[in-house]
Amino acid sequence: MNMNYAISWECLLPLRVTSNIRGLFNKSRSSQNILCFARKETQSAGNQRHESSLVGTSETTRVAPYSKSFCEWLAGLIDGDGSLQVSKKGYTSLEITMGLGDLRCLRYIQDKLGGSIKMRSGAKAFRYRLHNKQGMINLINCINGYIRHTSRLQQLHRVCQQLEISVIYPIKLDKESNWFAGFFDADGTITMSMKNNSPQLSIRVVNKLLQDVQPYKEVFGGGVYFDSAQNGCYQWSVQSREDVLSMLKYFKTHTSRSHKSQRLFLIKDYFTLRDIKAFKANSIHSKAWLDFINRWNKLKI
Structure with a gap:
């Protein structure tokens, strides 16, 4: 189932404009003994980190290697079609499931994050999956602060606990948000x-x-x-x-x-x-x- 420019059609098929209507008519790390920040930015009252997700005392500041526009867009897609998971053995993963028509969209994500794409057995859909630890750390540093769906925010808390990253609550949306x-x-x-x-x-x-x-x-x-x-x-x-x-x-x-x-x-x-x-x-x-x-x-x- 990246970003501030006129509508990027790189995932889209070209459309034909017919003659009938032609006339009518886009890690850096530094050790600290304080909270683990998901991004190197000033904390505001509306963008608060949730300390209860922290495990241990030695934390690390991490900076996501992705643009804000991509991170916001990806968080929205995950809120709708994704799932953040922690296995019984403590392994974290991301899954995004989209229809057959959106394989190119999932490949776009794969190019950014790594991971794998497989067709779901018996379903007309593809599933993207990311599960390696460093990839998940990069992902969380990207989407942390932008996830807001009720269920997904709970999942984010569990994953952040496992990765020792503090959760950042989302700020109020406006027309500039991807x-x-x-x-x-x-x-x-x-x-x-x-x-x-x-x-x-x-x-x-x-x-x-x-x-x-x-x-x-x-x-x-x-x-x-x-x-x-x-x-x-x-x-x-x-x-x-x-x-x-x-x-x-x-x-x-x-x-x-x-x-x-x-x-x-x-x-x-x-x-x-x-x-x-x-x-x-x-x-x-x-x-x-x-x-x-x-x-x-x-x-x-």
């Missing part, structure tokens, strides 16, 4: 359906717990709804032009790397065709609409 792009890659989707004989595009994020989708509403607007299907879950979504284009603006500078982000390319075409009512059967632009629908449906998410 965490939203990572969590969208895990639990988000872009859909379109007909409503009152007119197309309706939605950007959504779904999770079991309300507090794990609430930040999207606080930062990007939209609404949060409870969906009783699939044992119940909470769904954040935006549908208005203003909110959808606001999300598109966000993704232009905060990279989404899953295959589902390919539909971001089509949003402006969607609004252009919708405005001229190309979706109507008697429209002179109906062929352009059909071509758009074909391209949209090829991007299964």
Whole structure:
């Protein structure tokens, strides 16, 4: 299942813009006898380290060799599709499971962190796994302070205890955080359906717990709804032009790397065709609409 530049399409397939609508339309270490910091940075009131995760008294300051944008994005992806584990023998590991369409996304992570990728037996998915100790130390130094999902934060505590690293609590999110792009890659989707004989595009994020989708509403607007299907879950979504284009603006500078982000390319075409009512059967632009629908449906998410 890296980072502040216009939407990086290195994990994506190139999209064709057809002639029908062409006219319409990115270790250092120093021993200390104090707390083990996950990053060399000033502690703020909203970014506090949890001392109860410490084991022993001799700690080490570690600096993650990754960019902040990558670390935020990766934390969001792990919050949605990952799992931080400690075995009975005390070995730590990370697992991320994503669909077949996101193999390139997992390879991107593998290039950064190492680890292995295998197809899950009997499932249409790939599993990325990292388990060597130094790799896990590098990982924790990267994502510590950005993990916020309720279950994943508990897992982070257990792993940090095992690795003798203190947990950093996450700070409040804003539109500059790449965490939203990572969590969208895990639990988000872009859909379109007909409503009152007119197309309706939605950007959504779904999770079991309300507090794990609430930040999207606080930062990007939209609404949060409870969906009783699939044992119940909470769904954040935006549908208005203003909110959808606001999300598109966000993704232009905060990279989404899953295959589902390919539909971001089509949003402006969607609004252009919708405005001229190309979706109507008697429209002179109906062929352009059909071509758009074909391209949209090829991007299964």
